[in-house]
Amino acid sequence: xxxxxxxxxxxTKEKPxxxxxxxxEKPxxxxxxxxxxxxxxxxEKVANCVFYEDIANECGxxxxxxxxxxxxxxxxxxxxxxxxxxxxxxxxxxxxxxxQNDTYIDENGNKRTDQDVIARSRLRVDSRKWLASKMxxxxxxxxxxxDAKIDGNLTVQIVKYGDNSTTE
Numbered sequence: 001x002x003x004x005x006x007x008x009x010x011x012t013k014e015k016p017x018x019x020x021x022x023x024x025e026k027p028x029x030x031x032x033x034x035x036x037x038x039x040x041x042x043x044e045k046v047a048n049c050v051f052y053e054d055i056a057n058e059c060g061x062x063x064x065x066x067x068x069x070x071x072x073x074x075x076x077x078x079x080x081x082x083x084x085x086x087x088x089x090x091x092x093x094x095x096x097x098x099x100q101n102d103t104y105i106d107e108n109g110n111k112r113t114d115q116d117v118i119a120r121s122r123l124r125v126d127s128r129k130w131l132a133s134k135m136x137x138x139x140x141x142x143x144x145x146x147d148a149k150i151d152g153n154l155t156v157q158i159v160k161y162g163d164n165s166t167t168e
Contacts (some may be wrong), residue, residue: 030069098121102118
C-alpha cells in the first residue's frame with residue numbers, strides 16, 4: 001500500500017511564512033502608533049495645552065515625529081491649535097481673577113500682600129498673553145492701524161542702490 005503524500009497545509013493550521021507576514025511582524029511605524037491612538041485624542045491634548053513633549057512621551061514617539069504627523073493632519077490639527085490659544089486666554093482670566101493667595105497674615109496678625117505671588121501671577125498672565133498673540137495674531141495680536149490719508153498727489157521715488165540713477 002502506497003503512502004499518501006501529506007501537504008504542508010494538512011499538517012499544520014498555520015500558513016507558511018510569506019513576505020507579507022514577515023513585514024507585519026516588524027515594529028509599527030510612528031504613523032501607525034499615532035493613528036491607533038487617534039487624531040481626536042491627540043488633538044484634544046493639544047487643545048488643552050498639554051506640552052508636545054509630554055504627548056510624545058505618552059505615545060512613545062519623538063517630539064519631532066509627533067509634530068510631523070500633526071502637520072500631516074493639518075485639517076484636524078489647525079482647530080486644536082486655535083483652541084489651545086483660546087484656552088490660554090481663559091487661563092489668563094482665571095489667574096487674574098484668583099486673588100486667593102495674594103495676601104497672608106504675618107506673625108503679628110497683620111494682613112500683608114505677598115508680592116512674590118502677585119509677581120508670579122503677572123508673569124503667568126504675560127506669558128500666556130504673549131503666546132496667544134503669537135498663536136493667533138489676528139485674534140489676540142496687537143492691532144496696527146495702517147490707515148493713511150493723502151491729500152494731493154503721491155510721488156514714489158525708486159532708488160537703485162549701486163548706481164546713481166533714480167526713477168519716478
